[in-house]
Amino acid sequence: MASGNGAHGALALATPAQVNRDLLERHQRRTGDTYWRAMALFGALFVLGIIGFLMRLSDGFSDKAVWGYYAAVFAFILTTAQAAPLVAIAPRIAKGHWRRPISRAAELWSVVGLFNLLLFIPLLWVLPSLEDTRRTLWFFDAQDPNFSQVPIFSPHIWATLALVGLVVTGFMLLWVSALPDLAAVRDSASGWRQRWAARLAPNWQGTSQQWNFLYHRTGILGAFYFIMLIFVHFLISVDFAMALVPGWIDALFPITHAANSLQAGTATLLLTMFCLRQFGGYKDYIGLDQFWALGKLMFALSLLWFWFWFSSFIVLWYGKKPSEQAALQLMMVGPYLPAFMAAFVLNFLVPLFTMIWNPLRKSIWGPTLIATSILIGTLFDRIRIYVPAYSVPGIGNRFVEKHELSEVPKSILPDMADIFMIVGAIGGAIFIYLLASKVLPVINVWEQKEMLLYRVHKPFHRIEVLVLGKRD
């Protein structure tokens, strides 16, 4: 049995066979009460979300303003859960050993992409066609004989294709990286788990060629996932937010949206690690090294949050164009000032003034609490962008002026349906993650076993040091 937490999350088990047995036993053992309680809780929230969605659906799609919170929670899941796999991809490419115990937990979030794809479908009905004369990337102009030929559903088509590409890539990445572990489950488990694993990894034998392919596939698919995630953020932020606000033209906003997802994805994984450690029984594997390394990354990304926000803000504020002032008024300093301030404090100020302290940064609880702050801040940030964007009068009406916001609409507070949908979507995402964790081991078994090949304790003068090797 594991004893204590060693360096880089590896535990004091000496052989691949011991690691294999230990992790597969943890994966296959009878599910504890904590898991079922969590499933019941998040399942109930999910059901609430469905009720909220049905309530909202009864209002129809003609009033765009009522769908703002729905769009915000869709963007929130895109920013958090769908960005979490990146935390496995980047350190794997950089060959960082510390990521080994958390790479599967990160990749497993890609299953939530399918859930978010379903959430995206109603937005296709909410977003009007280009015929309402709003200014977009697609250069549609109904008055012009040539530009009227642009497909009026271009935003819908391309965003859907990009999102489908992201989800497919995420699933492929997860499957490819889990093949050796599925083979281990196939060879040692029984019942439904064994049957599933045998279906998903029928031919994995562990030949040199298969391992070689695995390395190349994970590298290529990881790079694709990263590219597609940035691209999806680009399209969603432009077509489903910025283009709806007359006069809001900000070249930095798409990459700001994407950079926020790197911060929120890291925070999502930190919170996942904490739950796996505290409630999932993986204290021996997920240790201080993982929290420390990710905490530093999250700190850097929190500083980046400010940089991106300020770079956009200064252009709009200093330019003093009425249309840009109105956009600032709408999303930052006007009716949504409290939501903006919450995002500013929780995403930037709290991480800045807490993570600068070594004892807090190098701890389990410190990065976890800051990650919670960032996730709450990100929700407020998405709310203060998407809710006002959908509340702009005249969306879908081509007779309303689309070059400048004539009047800043009042803030829209969430009603019962909105609250149900927000908690339901978040609950549904966690519910699906919990389900997936029963099919695949949440700790990457083969990467843990591989770690043993590159780790050796050596005497160094009067102490013993840990020497870590790296594959070329």
Add this chain to the structure above:
Amino acid sequence: MALRSVLGLFTDENVVADAMDSLRAAGYTSSEYELLTGVPYPEGTFGEEEPVHKLYRWPLVGAACGFIVGLVLTTGTQLAYPLVTGGKPILGIPPMAIIIYEGTMLGAIVFTVIGIIFESRLPRLFMGAYDPRITEGYIGVTVTAEEDRMGQAERVLREAGAEDITRGWETPR
């Protein structure tokens, strides 16, 4: 003659390397024996040949196809309806780049998915001998050759120090 497969199970890496040498000395070519491990050892650890793959070609070809489709689509539509707007050129690169980029990425991804399936030889027709103990930490050396050479393969593996021998034809999967 029908192909058969035999698997020798080992626990010591050095013994495996010796077994591979013995197989080579006994006249087996590198395409006739294979190493099975539950852990990705660095290539060449056991003196085996480095696996060759052509996976990188798939995304490159896919990306090229997607790029061409995106370019033709955007150029063709704009040339079919030429109109100068705001003094900008008819072939506006910024809006074209978005479609071309997405076409390139979609092509690369679709071809990679196909390439992964193709390069993985899925479904694999002849699986060869296998033992679940591989995933538990044993190292396997499997020899796949004609039926009349199985006896010799078994003998070489035993003499090299195999702890157990599994015959593929006796353990159908």
